[in-house]
Each structure stands twice: as structure tokens, then as C-alpha cells.
Amino acid sequence: MSLSLGATFSIMACVSKHQQQHSLEASHIRRAAEVADKSAGFSAPHPNFGCVIARGGNVVGEGFLYAQGTKPAEAQAVEAAGELCKGATAFLNLEPGDCHGDHTALSALIKEALKSCILVNAPLLYRAASRVPFSVLKYAMTLDGKIACSSGHASWISSKLSRHRVFDLRGRSDAIIVGGNTVRRDDPRLTARHGGGHCPVRIVMSQSLNLPEVANLWDVSDVCTIVTTQRGARKNFQKFLASKDVEVVEFDILNPRDVMEYCYDRGYLSILWECGGSLAAPAIASGVIHKVFAFVAPKIIGGEKAPSPVGELGMIEMSQALDLIDVSFEQIGPDMLISGYLQPIPDLSPVIPSVNETSAIDPTIAPYEARTIFFYKTWDPYGAFSNFSPHPLCMPDGDGGYAKWPSVEHYYQAHKFVGVHDPMARDCVEQIKSAKCPEEAARIGRSMQRKHPELVRPDWHTSKIDVMYGALKCKFSVYPHLNSMLLSTVGSVLVEASPHDLFWGGGREGEGLNYLGRLLMQLRSEFLGKTSTEE
Numbered sequence: 001m002s003l004s005l006g007a008t009f010s011i012m013a014c015v016s017k018h019q020q021q022h023s024l025e026a027s028h029i030r031r032a033a034e035v036a037d038k039s040a041g042f043s044a045p046h047p048n049f050g051c052v053i054a055r056g057g058n059v060v061g062e063g064f065l066y067a068q069g070t071k072p073a074e075a076q077a078v079e080a081a082g083e084l085c086k087g088a089t090a091f092l093n094l095e096p097g098d099c100h101g102d103h104t105a106l107s108a109l110i111k112e113a114l115k116s117c118i119l120v121n122a123p124l125l126y127r128a129a130s131r132v133p134f135s136v137l138k139y140a141m142t143l144d145g146k147i148a149c150s151s152g153h154a155s156w157i158s159s160k161l162s163r164h165r166v167f168d169l170r171g172r173s174d175a176i177i178v179g180g181n182t183v184r185r186d187d188p189r190l191t192a193r194h195g196g197g198h199c200p201v202r203i204v205m206s207q208s209l210n211l212p213e214v215a216n217l218w219d220v221s222d223v224c225t226i227v228t229t230q231r232g233a234r235k236n237f238q239k240f241l242a243s244k245d246v247e248v249v250e251f252d253i254l255n256p257r258d259v260m261e262y263c264y265d266r267g268y269l270s271i272l273w274e275c276g277g278s279l280a281a282p283a284i285a286s287g288v289i290h291k292v293f294a295f296v297a298p299k300i301i302g303g304e305k306a307p308s309p310v311g312e313l314g315m316i317e318m319s320q321a322l323d324l325i326d327v328s329f330e331q332i333g334p335d336m337l338i339s340g341y342l343q344p345i346p347d348l349s350p351v352i353p354s355v356n357e358t359s360a361i362d363p364t365i366a367p368y369e370a371r372t373i374f375f376y377k378t379w380d381p382y383g384a385f386s387n388f389s390p391h392p393l394c395m396p397d398g399d400g401g402y403a404k405w406p407s408v409e410h411y412y413q414a415h416k417f418v419g420v421h422d423p424m425a426r427d428c429v430e431q432i433k434s435a436k437c438p439e440e441a442a443r444i445g446r447s448m449q450r451k452h453p454e455l456v457r458p459d460w461h462t463s464k465i466d467v468m469y470g471a472l473k474c475k476f477s478v479y480p481h482l483n484s485m486l487l488s489t490v491g492s493v494l495v496e497a498s499p500h501d502l503f504w505g506g507g508r509e510g511e512g513l514n515y516l517g518r519l520l521m522q523l524r525s526e527f528l529g530k531t532s533t534e535e
Contacts, residue, residue, distance in 0.1 A: 372492060
């Protein structure tokens with residue numbers, strides 16, 4: 001008998017379609033029986049019971065019930081396998097133990113599988129619990145704890161294999177954060193370099209904006225860069241960055257917590273910090289770092305003034321040291337990757353106050369009354385108002401027929417180039433139309449607009465509102481449930497809560513024009529007028 005340690009547990013059949021697989025499973029079950037026999041004479045009144053955990057042909061953990069009141073065989077096997085439980089299969093000579101309501105044995109098997117399922121969505125859990133994106137601090141250091149020589153030279157500490165792993169980490173992140181020192185010293189590109197696909201946004205944190213005018217990060221032809229700084233810093237340099245299409249965001253006081261809250265507002269889920277020690281320390285101290293990836297190279301460079309991966313944290317005793325949780329060790333070429341969590345995985349069991357409790361806190365609050373409705377991401381309660389919602393449209397194609405578009409965003413981005421008599425513009429329209437998702441359509445449209453402004457239709461500045469309104473009208477006319485949702489907001493102000501799009505969205509502090517919200521309210525009024533006429 002075997003039990004999968006995946007998200008779904010199933011007892012594996014004795015007869016397999018593939019003889020080789022069947023033979024392998026049978027050998028593991030025989031081994032479980034052999035292990036079970038070790039408990040003979042010790043387990044009465046319980047049966048002789050053994051558990052073998054295997055990954056493919058390799059046994060990674062074993063256990064047997066060797067006396068009454070002792071640890072179950074399943075728990076022993078899981079402990080012996082450790083981290084190798086992930087993706088493994090448990091083979092037992094009997095069904096999992098369940099003695100008079102004691103589920104310890106079965107729980108031992110389920111716990112590792114459940115943990116794996118939870119960790120897959122760790123970024124979502126941390127984001128929901130802490131109201132900031134899930135943040136990973138990554139660094140490479142020598143065996144004596146240095147991230148660069150005293151001169152600042154750091155290429156390369158880790159091996160090529162480790163650097164490829166870093167590219168994978170970047171590809172799994174929504175944004176990468178570095179400090180001004182990294183920009184000045186290393187001039188990084190911060191690309192995923194994995195042959196296409198997702199490229200994370202690059203974010204630079206610099207209080208003084210003492211940054212070079214020539215830097216790889218100012219090239220936004222493939223992926224955008226955001227520079228965060230203190231309000232009022234080097235206004236001329238801010239204008240210079242704006243001329244390069246680099247977005248500049250000012251904060252009253254630049255700190256990791258506020259930047260992460262800003263990233264949360266932008267909808268980012270996972271952030272990779274590739275900064276030096278002077279920025280890593282305040283990020284850790286402010287509680288926004290959730291996990292650490294440390295690549296340790298078997299090298300020693302010494303140097304009293306050589307930088308370390310984390311700066312001053314104000315600790316004076318070893319008892320104050322921060323312990324990693326769920327630590328993993330993995331050899332990558334000559335390097336050792338040590339990873340672990342700085343904060344435990346949050347428990348998101350909801351505690352929902354009743355209406356009476358809410359009124360007791362603030363009697364002026366009328367339950368369910370909404371004056372302003374914010375929407376932004378498609379998973380928000382009113383996320384269907386977003387251009388990115390997956391609602392296909394059939395719109396006139398200009399030749400007397402109709403064309404199907406996967407979303408409003410596909411239609412809007414493509415129409416930047418519709419009607420332009422240039423093969424490249426027509427090709428761009430087709431690329432956007434066939435994009436796999438609205439995010440990809442937006443990425444293609446915006447990138448082409450930046451790289452080839454000559455391909456954008458001449459009247460786009462004056463026609464884009466009409467283009468958007470036509471698409472929205474089709475969307476909310478075709479789907480009855482969307483129409484009902486829009487009409488249910490009567491009396492409320494609709495605001496697209498985009499913190500960075502100051503034309504279609506409301507901005508961070510209400511400084512945006514909120515044209516998407518305005519068009520939806522205009523459309524709502526049109527639908528209400530039509531309903532009144534029909535009545």
C-alpha cells in the first residue's frame with residue numbers, strides 16, 4: 001500500500017499500467033513489510049506496522065511501530081526523510097494508523113504534504129497577512145561572510161550555476177529592489193535572462209538621487225524602472241529620468257516599509273531584494289523581509305572593511321540574533337544555498353466582526369454603506385470593472401464585420417496602432433490580439449508605444465477615451481451580471497485605485513484624473529436612463 005504526499009492522497013492500485021513502475025512500487029511495499037516485521041513481539045495489541053518513504057527508486061525514510069505508546073511508524077519515517085519528503089510517496093503494509101481518535105500517524109504524512117501546498121502560495125499568505133508583498137532577501141557571500149572585496153569588486157562570488165538560480169528567482173518575482181550603491185558600483189541590468197517570459201520591474205531606492213546619468217537601468221525598452229526617493233531630491237535629475245521614461249516616486253521619508261506599502265498598492269505579490277548591507281539592514285529591521293536566500297561560496301577574501309550582506313541591526317548580544325525557520329540546504333555546484341523564513345507562515349483563519357461589533361466601535365458607520373468604491377486588481381470585490389478582467393468582446397472591425405477580443409485591455413492597446421498604414425503596426429495589432437493575457441497585451445502595447453512612437457495613430461491622444469468607452473459599453477451590455485454589478489453601485493463614486501496611472505486611475509493620493517472611473521459612472525448613468533425610458 002502507498003500514500004502520495006502530494007495535495008491529494010490516494011491509495012495506489014496493485015496493478016499498474018506500466019510494468020516497470022508496478023515492479024518498483026511492489027518492491028517498496030515489500031520493504032515496508034520487512035520493516036514492519038521488526039516490530040514483531042513489541043506492538044501487541046497493535047499489528048506489525050512499517051512505513052517506507054521513497055522518491056522514485058530511492059528510499060529516503062523508514063519507521064516501524066516498535067512498542068505500545070511510542071512514536072508511530074509514519075512519524076518516524078517522515079522525520080527520517082526530512083526535506084526529502086517533498087514529492088515523495090509513502091508505502092505502508094497496512095492502512096495509515098488511526099487508534100481511538102489519535103490521528104498522529106496520519107497527520108505526520110499529511111503535514112508534509114499540506115506544508116508543501118501552503119508554501120506554494122506563501123507569497124499570497126504573507127501579502128494578505130502583513131499588507132505588504134512577500135519579500136525575499138538574496139545575497140551571495142564568501143565563506144568568511146563578505147559580499148565584495150574591500151575595493152568593492154564583487155564579480156563573481158558565486159558560481160554560474162548559482163547565478164542561473166538567481167535568474168529563476170527573478171523570473172518568479174514581480175519586482176527587484178536595489179539601492180543607490182548597487183547602481184553606482186555594479187551598474188546592474190537586473191533582467192531574468194531566461195529566454196523571454198516574465199521580466200520583473202526594477203526598483204531603485206535612493207534618498208539623495210546621487211545616481212549616474214548613464215546606467216543600464218535607465219534602458220526601459222524591455223522592462224520598466226521605478227526610482228523611489230525623498231520628496232524634493234534633485235528635481236533636475238528627476239526630469240532627466242522622466243525623459244528616459246523612468247518613473248520617479250517621491251516619499252516624505254524614504255524607508256523600506258513605505259516602499260513596500262506602495263508596492264502592495266500596485267498589486268505586487270513577490271519582491272526580490274538584491275541590495276547591499278546598508279539597505280538590507282533597515283529592510284529586515286522594518287519587518288518587510290520574509291525569506292532569505294544566501295549563496296555561500298567556498299572562497300575566503302578577508303578584509304576588515306570588506307562589506308557584509310547585512311549592515312548594522314543594533315544587536316549587542318548573540319541572544320538577539322534572528323533565527324531562520326524551516327531552513328533548507330542545497331548544494332549548487334561548488335556553492336551551498338541556505339534558505340529559510342525570517343517570519344513564520346501566517347495563520348489566516350478569518351475573524352469577522354459582526355455588524356453589532358462594528359457599530360459599537362464607531363456608531364457613525366452605517367453597515368454596508370459605500371460612498372466610494374475602489375477597484376484595481378481583478379481579484380478585488382469589484383475587480384470585474386478592470387480592463388484586465390477576462391471578458392471577451394466582439395467589436396466592429398471597420399470592414400462591416402466583427403472581431404473578437406479577449407479583453408478590454410487587448411482591444412484598447414491594439415487600437416493605438418489600428419489604421420496606421422505600416423506593416424509593423426499591423427503586426428503589432430495582431431501580436432496584441434493574440435496575447436495570452438491582458439498583462440501581456442498591455443506589456444506589448446506600452447513597449448511598442450515607447451520604442452516606436454511613429455507607429456501610434458496620430459489622433460490617439462484625442463480618440464483613446466472614445467475607444468475605451470466603446471469597449472466598456474460593449475462589455476457591460478453583453479454580460480448581464482456585469483451590468484447588474486455596475487447598476488448596484490448607484491450613488492457611489494467609482495475610482496480605479498491605480499497608484500501610478502494618473503490618467504485612467506486615481507493615483508496614490510487622489511491626484512489622478514480617474515478617467516476609467518469616470519467612464520464607468522457615465523456608462524452607469526446611460527444604462528439607468530435607458531432603464532427609466534423602458535419603464
